[in-house]
Amino acid sequence: MQLSYSEEDRAFRAEVRAFVEANLPADLARRGRQDYHPRREDQARWAAILAEKGWSVPHWPVAYGGPGWTGVQRFIFEDEMRSAYAPTMDRIGPELVAPVLYTFGSEEQRQTWLPGIRTGQTFWAQGFSEPGSGSDLSSLRTRAVRDGDQYVVTGQKTWTTEGHHADMIFMLVRTDMDCKPQAGISALLIDLDSPGITRRPIWTIDEGLTVNEFFFDDVRVPIDNLVGQEGAGWTYAKFLLGNERTASAEVPHTRRDIAQLRDIARIERKNGKPLLEDAVFRAKLARIEIDTMALETAVLRALTSDAHDGGAIASLVKVRGSELRQRVADLADEALGDRGLAVCLAPDAEHRMFDDGLVPQVPDHGIGIAAKAMFRRATTIYGGANEIQRTLIAKTVLEL
Structure with a gap:
């Protein structure tokens, strides 16, 4: 197991950093610094730039258009993207749906859908x-009831992330009511x-649009749009959720948030001195930094390990990563003092949502901080609530 970066890894980091510095549009980076909910046009624009370089789907196999990188290289790439404030990419298609399609889907489905996902x-x-x-x-x-060469779908889905941007949906449906629940999906x-x-x-509470609900009223879907085998959806869902939970560690994003928090603490004052010099604050910040370093080591260990315990690792890093994202966001809001109580929202860098006379004016470094702290309450819920993950860890790791 390798827990340090090799010369090749450091050279790769330098290559990625140079590419981003030369190719990331300034307006995308400016909006990225505010950490607002991403716009589809920004995500698509950056995906096209990366696709031309061959870097838009870093974890895909070469056979389907990926760069063939190691796990550590993928981590480095994500780390550099977050450090540069590049737009957060659409995760649903490239990171969750595509692996299911190229692993379990038909050749026709791969040829139909993978190219559009790769290019954004x-x-x-x-x-x-x-x-x-x-x-x-x-x-x-x-x-989903079979009717000739189609399924007729009826029902409702909710908390559908970025559904307002989506063209397609990868959906779990019940096709058999007369068997145990998992087998009929x-x-x-x-x-x-x-x-x-x-x-x-x-x-949501931060006045941002990230999640949606969908209603399906006798929607007809071609039988060719069935992924894999009928009744095997539970298997595909567990595969997808394993990828989602591993990604939920989000160490690069947390590291970037820590850097932002340090900048805030250099500007904000307490007793006439920078907040960063306050012993109590420094202790809180140090605890978060140490825990993030430990999580990074765990993630790198998983990326370089040959052990086939991906499910347990995914649950472990999801729990720790999601909690760290909350802690750093809460501490950033605390660092703003009374101004951290204001609903300081910013959908993008050009449109600041202030109610003149009602909401205290907040300096540039405070824009969006309260909104981020509120939104991060969801990190321990999405991708499988942390309480459920702890139960999985207890069963698979501790054998309780």
Whole structure:
């Protein structure tokens, strides 16, 4: 196991950094610094730039258009993207749906959908959660009834991340009601322009639009859009969620947030001195930095290990990573003092959502901090609630 970067890794980091410095548009980086919810046009624009270089899908196999990088190289690439404030890429299609398609999908499905995902032209949503079926995903009730060469889909999905941007949805449906719950689930690819689909935004506490709900009223889906085998959707869902939970560690993003927090603490004052000189604050910051370094080591260990315990590792790093994202966001909000109580939202760098006379004015380094802290309450819920992950760890690692 390698826990340090090799000369080749350091050379690769320098190559990535030079490329980003030369090719990242200034307006995209400026909006990235505010950490607002990403715009589809920004994501698509940056994906096209990376695709021309061959870097838009860093974890894909070479056979499907990926660069063939090692796990450590993928980590370095993500680290440099976050440090440069490049747009956060669409994760649903490239990181979650595509691996399912090139692992379990038909050749026709690969040829139809992978190119658009790779170039950022087609955006996807993930249709898993339903009202009453979140962590207990096997209880989902959306049905797909076979009618000739089509399925007829009826039901509802909710908390659908970035669904307002999506062209397609990778969706779990129930195709068999007469077997145990997990065995009756299948996976369908559904065009979101199909008749019978209604999508509605869910505005979250930070007044940002990230999640949505979808209603399906007798939506007809070609049988060719079934992924793999009917009734095997639970297997594909576990595969997808393993990828999502590993990605949820988000060490590069947390490291960038720590750097931003340090900048805030250099500017903000306490007792006439920079907050960064305050012993209590420094202790809190040091604890977060140490825990992030430990998580980075765990992630690198997983990326360089030959052990086949990906499910347990995914749950472990998801729990620690999601909690760290909350802690650093909360400390940044605390660093702003009273101004951290203001609802300081910024959908992008040009449109600041201040209510004149009602909301205290906040300096540039404070824009979006409160919104981020509020939004991060979801990190320990999405991708499988941390309480569920701890149960999985107890069973698979501790054998309880």
